[in-house]
Amino acid sequence: MQPMDKEFMQALARRAGLDKALAEFPDDVAAAAAQAASVMARLKAPADPRAEPWPAMRAGDGL
């Protein structure tokens, strides 16, 4: 996965509503975006695309 460029990172931050953080703490927003990119790069997809996520949906009463 490619690291995010600055414009893309800022667009994602704005889409998430982080305009204030972007204005006041731009380094922290950039560090968070870099962390997300780094962790996504290390996440391997399961070999079988049909694999179910955990926990599975179960019918129930809810809260």
Add this chain to the structure above:
Amino acid sequence: MNVGIEAGHGHLHFMTVTDAAHAIAAKELSPVELMQAHLARIEKLDPTLHAFIRLDGEAALAAAKVAEAEASASRLRGPLHGIPVGIKDIIDVAGLPTTCHSKILDGNMTTADAVCVARLRAAGAIVVGKLSTHEFAIGGPSFDLPWPPARNPWNPDHHPGGSSSGSGSGVAAGLFPMALGTDTGGSVRNPASCCGIVGLKPTYGLVSRRGVFPLSFTLDHVGPMTRTVGDNALMLEAIAGHDPLDPGSAAVPAGRYRRALDRGAKGLRIGFVRHFHEVDMPAEPEVTAALEHAMRALQMLGADVRDIKLPSLVEFAAVNRVILQSEAWAIHGEWLRTRPGDYGKLARRRLMPGAFLGAGDYVTANKRRAEMIAAVNAALEEVDVLLCASSMDPACRIDRPAEVERTYPRQARTPFNVTGHPALAMMAGLSSGGLPLSLQFVARNFDEAMLFRIARAWEQASGMDKKHPPIG
């Protein structure tokens, strides 16, 4: 090798929960005397250790007087009658604020006990106060928050681990004999490892999370922190059990976790997960030596030890991070949008990555999670218990952010938040610098009794429960 202080039971502040409870039940020890000893210790050491965000000493002493009257009349509330307990400040205690060590929730008064606190009180325990944590249980040792970070009693220039920092520091230093912590990526077991105590992350769903401020719903656990294995089992017996109002609570009754404590290691099959600390994240040589020593000691006690392979730590960590950051963003997103300046720098940086993850990443992580659960279950069909590293390094200095940043992820705890299996961290020895080294045991789901059995065998063989920090 530094040996620390070899303390017996001459000091009330280092008395075990088990011994103190027996002495109170036998009317040989007054709960007031016990509480006063701890409050004196807190007054002496907490200005250095900063384990407390809020000490509730007056109320604790008043409760100890009630407990004393009840004990005198042979009316014990339960197996923890009159025992002081510290509570991590993301867990609600009625009448006290839950701040999560953050300006965001400063003054956040609560009206009801978390279920785990209510169960401790029902067993007779007395809350002494609310304890330091990393901000919202994720930040790290930070100096830009309303309260200072806790310090390591083995050397106050070093961090005590986190995020249950005050819990680990205070139990190790004898400020209280037991504490509650929470563990989402290792936050009970990290301070247990750094401070040389016993920290348990129970099976997911065994202890109710109701009344605990969440970090990541599917990874959060509440766990007991004590100085001995027996005390840990005793504390777990008090807090475990089904809670129908916690959606993640398992429909299982609390167990008798002390039932196998003294059965020893003979005949147990132990899987040694060597690749965690030898290949995935090569540990400091002293940590590797301590793990080898523990493995051989358990062999000498009659255990059958074999190597076991699991997915790599890098894979476990990636799954843990994607799930944690996605779920944490769902909790903190609104505050991060409107009040980013009210977070400390570390928490702000660690809570915002979820804004950059997609729904597909979260689902992919949970698909991998299912495979990882299957891998650990398969390993635990071959053996009774796993032995592996906890921290790859002893605690570094608290005033070196780059070292904190480098060493914090060097650990083997997150795998068992991902899979939900019970895992216990405890001391494996002391470094040449006089800081605790650690190991970790892992068992099948809901088989905490097995964890306590193997941990007790190691504790008795090594005498780790007799080592206390050279402070005060």
